[in-house]
Amino acid sequence: xxxxxxxxxxxxxxxxxxxxxxxxxxxxxxxxxxxxxxxxxxxxxxxxxxxxxxxxxxxxxxxxxxxxxxxxxxxxxxxxxxxxxxxxxxxxxxxxxxxxxxxxxxxxxxxxxxxxxxxxxxxxxxxxxxxxxxxxxxxxxxxxxxxxxxxxxxxxxxxxxxxxxxxxxxxxxxxxxxxxxxxxxxxxxxxxxxxxxxxxxxxxxxxxxxxxxxxxxxxxxxxxxxxxxxxxxxxxxxxxxxxxxxxxxxxxxxxxxxx
Amino acid sequence: xxxxxxxxxxxxxxxxxxxxxxxxxxxxxxxxxxxxxxxxxxxxxxxxxxxxxxxxxxxxxxxxxxxxxxxxxxxxxxxxxxxxxxxxxxxxxxxxxxxxxxxxxxxxxxxxxxxxxxxxxxxxxxxxxxxxxxxxxxxxxxxxxxxxxxxxxxxxxxxxxxxxxxxxxxxxxxxxxxxxxxxxxxxxxxxxxxxxxxxxxxxxxxxxxxxxxxxxxxxxxxxxxxxxxxxxxxxxxxxxxxxxxxxxxxxxxxxxxxxxxxxxxxxxxxxxxxxxxxxxxxxxxxxxxxxxxxxxxxxxxxxxxxxxxxxxxxxxxxxxxxxxxxxxxxxxxxxxxxxxxxxxxxxxxxxxxxxxxxxxxxxxxxxxxxxxxxxxxxxxxxxxxxxxxxxxxxxxxxxxxxxxxxxxxxxxxxxxxxx
Numbered sequence: 001x002x003x004x005x006x007x008x009x010x011x012x013x014x015x016x017x018x019x020x021x022x023x024x025x026x027x028x029x030x031x032x033x034x035x036x037x038x039x040x041x042x043x044x045x046x047x048x049x050x051x052x053x054x055x056x057x058x059x060x061x062x063x064x065x066x067x068x069x070x071x072x073x074x075x076x077x078x079x080x081x082x083x084x085x086x087x088x089x090x091x092x093x094x095x096x097x098x099x100x101x102x103x104x105x106x107x108x109x110x111x112x113x114x115x116x117x118x119x120x121x122x123x124x125x126x127x128x129x130x131x132x133x134x135x136x137x138x139x140x141x142x143x144x145x146x147x148x149x150x151x152x153x154x155x156x157x158x159x160x161x162x163x164x165x166x167x168x169x170x171x172x173x174x175x176x177x178x179x180x181x182x183x184x185x186x187x188x189x190x191x192x193x194x195x196x197x198x199x200x201x202x203x204x205x206x207x208x209x210x211x212x213x214x215x216x217x218x219x220x221x222x223x224x225x226x227x228x229x230x231x232x233x234x235x236x237x238x239x240x241x242x243x244x245x246x247x248x249x250x251x252x253x254x255x256x257x258x259x
Numbered sequence: 260x261x262x263x264x265x266x267x268x269x270x271x272x273x274x275x276x277x278x279x280x281x282x283x284x285x286x287x288x289x290x291x292x293x294x295x296x297x298x299x300x301x302x303x304x305x306x307x308x309x310x311x312x313x314x315x316x317x318x319x320x321x322x323x324x325x326x327x328x329x330x331x332x333x334x335x336x337x338x339x340x341x342x343x344x345x346x347x348x349x350x351x352x353x354x355x356x357x358x359x360x361x362x363x364x365x366x367x368x369x370x371x372x373x374x375x376x377x378x379x380x381x382x383x384x385x386x387x388x389x390x391x392x393x394x395x396x397x398x399x400x401x402x403x404x405x406x407x408x409x410x411x412x413x414x415x416x417x418x419x420x421x422x423x424x425x426x427x428x429x430x431x432x433x434x435x436x437x438x439x440x441x442x443x444x445x446x447x448x449x450x451x452x453x454x455x456x457x458x459x460x461x462x463x464x465x466x467x468x469x470x471x472x473x474x475x476x477x478x479x480x481x482x483x484x485x486x487x488x489x490x491x492x493x494x495x496x497x498x499x500x501x502x503x504x505x506x507x508x509x510x511x512x513x514x515x516x517x518x519x520x521x522x523x524x525x526x527x528x529x530x531x532x533x534x535x536x537x538x539x540x541x542x543x544x545x546x547x548x549x550x551x552x553x554x555x556x557x558x559x560x561x562x563x564x565x566x567x568x569x570x571x572x573x574x575x576x577x578x579x580x581x582x583x584x585x586x587x588x589x590x591x592x593x594x595x596x597x598x599x600x601x602x603x604x605x606x607x608x609x610x611x612x613x614x615x616x617x618x619x620x621x622x623x624x625x626x627x628x629x630x631x632x633x634x635x636x637x638x639x640x641x642x643x644x645x646x647x648x649x650x651x652x653x654x655x656x657x658x659x660x661x662x663x664x665x666x667x668x669x670x671x672x673x674x675x676x677x678x
Contacts, residue, residue: 045475089526094472129381131388134468182381 023074031060035071042075042103043082045095050103064110065118065147073145076100080230097138104144118149119240120172123165123203125153127186132179135209139175139229146233148173159186159193166199173236175226178209187212188220195221201245206232221247224255234258260674265331269447269508269645273557273582273608277642281635281672282331283665284449284610284647285320286585290385290654292318298658299327317651322444328665332509332645333446335436337454337499338426339371340419346370346387358391367391371415372455374463392466394484398477405480409487415454417494423502437503448506449559452499452545453513457488457537460513474525474533481533489537496545504552509582510545511559512538518564520590527569535573542578557581559610563650565594568602575606585611587649588634597637608643613664615648620655624663631667639676646672 023039024032034057041050057067079096082088088096111118122143126136133155140152151169153161162174174194178184187207194200207217208226217225223239223246226232238258244251260279263271271278287295289307296303307318317336325333339345346368354367354375368376368387375391397408423433440448455463461484462470473481492513500510515538518524525534542558549556559582560574566583574580586596586609596612613619618630631646638644646668652661 045472083522086522089522089529090471090524091474091529092526094468095475098472129379131390 024071031057031062034060034062038067039071039075039078042072042096042100043078045092045097045099047099047102050099051106054103054106058110064107068104068107068111068145069147072100072103073142076142076145077230080228084228097141100145101137101141104141108144119147119237121149121151121169122173122175122236123151123153123162123169123171124175124177125157125162125165126155126177126179127183127190128156128158128161129186130178130180130183131155132209133177135179135229136175136177139177139208139226139232142229142233143173143175143236146237148236159190162190163194163197163199166194166197166203171203173206173239174203175206175208175232175236176222178207178212181211184209184211184216187216187222191221195247200247204236204239204246204251206235206239208232218252223247223251265445266447266508269331270555272642272645273509274555275605275608275641275643277674277676280674281639281668281676282447282645283329283668283672284332284334284645285325285328285330285652286647286650287318287320287652288654289318291652291656292320292324294654294656295324295652295658295661298661299324301327322440322446325444325446328662329669330665331447332449333440333444334449334451335426335433335440335503335507336450337417337422337433337452337495338424339454340415340417340422341371342421342425346376349375354391356391356393356396359395360390364390372460372463373413389463389466392464392469394464395466395469398465398469398473398480402477402479405477406483409480409483412487414487414491417491417498422495422498432502433499434502437506441506447508449509449511450499450503450507451511451513452496453492453511454495455488455491456513456515457485457492457541458517458534459515460488461485462516471524474529478533485534485537489541492541493544496541497548500545500548500552504549504556507549507553507556509557509559510549511561511584512542512545512580514561516564517562517570518566518590518594520564520587522565522591523567523570527567530570531573535570535577538574539578542580546579557608559584561585563587565590566599567594571599571603571607575603580607582608582610582645584609585647585649586638587616588612588614589616589649596634600638604638604641604643608645609638610645611647611649612638612644613646613648615650615652615656619648619652619660619664620657622660624659627660627663628667628670631664632671635668635671635676639672639674642674 024035034053038053041053079088079093083093124136124140126133140150144150151165153165176187176190178187191205204223206224206226207222212225214225224235226235235255235258238254242251242254263279268278268282272282292307293303301323319334349367349369351363351367364377366378373393374389376387376389378385379388397405426433426436437448546558558580560580561584564587588596612634614630618626
């Protein structure tokens with residue numbers, strides 16, 4: 001474990017000389033600089049610096065939700081872009097994800113206090129029999145960053161677990177993750193159980209995970225297939241804007257168009 | 260060309276020359292093997308010697324199956340230190356570290372590395388899932404303490420006599436088995452001495468969720484752990500080769516996984532700096548021990564996934580591997596079988612490649628034949644290709660498809676083979 005804080009002098013120089021951005025141009029210089037550094041700290045997975053920056057931002061009166069949906073969300077989006085482009089690999093992604101997760105941990109309690117309108121609740125979990133969650137955790141985190149309230153049910157969640165969470169939380173979105181070809185059937189079974197409980201039309205269902213495909217999503221009656229966390233956030237927002245009931249064909253059209 | 264023996268065929272292939280026809284190998288899980296034996300009309304037992312407990316099951320395929328399918332290699336493995344079985348039951352309360360699991364689990368097993376697994380059943384069979392990572396906590400300690408935890412850990416001992424004396428718990432020694440195979444069968448012999456690997460075993464000691472960020476956040480711990488695992492890998496290989504190296508044609512290093520289907524796990528620079536040097540030392544030491552017994556012995560290296568050109572360049576150019584398995588075909592295009600042959604076929608032999616993700620379990624016999632024909636066309640010209648499934652045959656592969664794969668290898672594998 002790194003005993004010393006990473007040297008932030010190099011990082012600051014790097015930011016000043018190479019990572020110029022036109023984002024935040026409407027903000028004053030102080031806030032602009034803070035947002036800029038926060039975004040790049042997420043990309044570098046630099047948590048010690050991030051903690052300090054969050055502190056300073058909060059003291060400047062900036063809202064927690066602004067930080068999450070602004071510089072932090074853009075930072076983690078850039079991480080996703082770099083991963084797709086073979087510039088970042090798993091080590092860099094995991095370090096950024098940890099930083100983001102820790103930062104969210106600081107800011108989440110403050111959001112509850114702020115009582116701003118949020119985009120709605122997402123219930124998310126890995127389906128029964130499957131204990132894989134690294135991808136799901138990143139999706140959870142990015143949905144939170146985007147402004148959703150996320151109820152993460154964890155792993156190996158039986159259909160009854162999803163159903164109860166829908167009843168308890170009235171979510172707009174339900175996300176199901178599966179990593180194995182041998183367990184992905186439970187995505188279909190869970191959707192059937194939700195329909196049997198009369199809850200299908202209240203929610204839009206997103207599915208994802210390594211073996212999941214567009215064809216599979218259509219076959220099991222999910223609303224959308226999300227190949228990665230960024231697509232999940234985009235499609236979740238489409239669902240909210242569409243304001244169509246779950247399982248509606250027009251909704252499927254909109255989601256396919258956006259994917 | 261006069262028909263070669265299986266052994267001649269494999270040796271010629273590994274020497275990157277064209278034999279009479281493409282050789283082949285049989286590779287199964289335990290349930291896959293039972294299924295195959297049943298489908299071939301052979302008696303099926305409840306237990307089979309498994310080559311290595313660390314990767315679920317890896318059956319030591321027997322001579323009768325190799326003969327019926329017309330394959331050319333047979334595999335032997337070193338045994339678990341302390342004797343078989345490799346997986347032993349352990350009670351939740353007896354696990355010597357905190358697994359971070361709040362509710363007790365049942366049906367747990369522990370292996371020679373101290374890794375804890377539980378059995379997961381599904382329609383196609385079962386597998387063991389890791390739930391307890393013995394060195395996960397150590398990566399969160401200050402560097403010096405973490406490294407001490409590595410030093411103090413009760414590692415498996417490659418020099419334990421049972422490693423070579425008690426193969427498969429049947430009281431058969433490694434040397435005895437190899438000698439018998441050489442005298443009584445025509446097959447080339449593939450030896451795997453290692454029982455864990457380096458990066459691979461490190462993933463099981465620390466866990467996937469943590470190890471990737473450790474490359475950046477705890478590099479000294481990773482280096483110390485890889486060094487220790489490399490020493491153990493070299494130990495197993497030396498011991499096994501000392502016992503039977505003169506009978507062996509190909510040594511397989513403990514399988515490593517360097518990539519997903521879409522991208523490598525680390526950047527090229529990180530691979531070069533933090534992973535490759537350990538493979539280089541392990542492969543060189545293993546090769547040295549091998550050629551002392553068989554001057555023409557070759558080293559085989561496994562990785563699933565889209566092994567990139569920089570990675571392969573390091574493995575071939577620095578670590579000196581001479582054969583690569585299992586050449587998963589459903590990977591990104593620049594790492595697929597055709598690409599690997601184009602980029603490395605003049606220096607590297609290949610073992611594997613027949614798609615086990617879709618074609619073998621779900622394709623028709625004609626699909627299997629087409630797959631074999633395609634891969635032979637891509638990989639066999641000039642020699643250097645041993646055909647087998649791109650991973651272990653599982654329970655759900657129809658025996659008709661397995662038979663078709665080996666028959667098609669005969670049908671399409673006669674040299675000369677054009678590109």
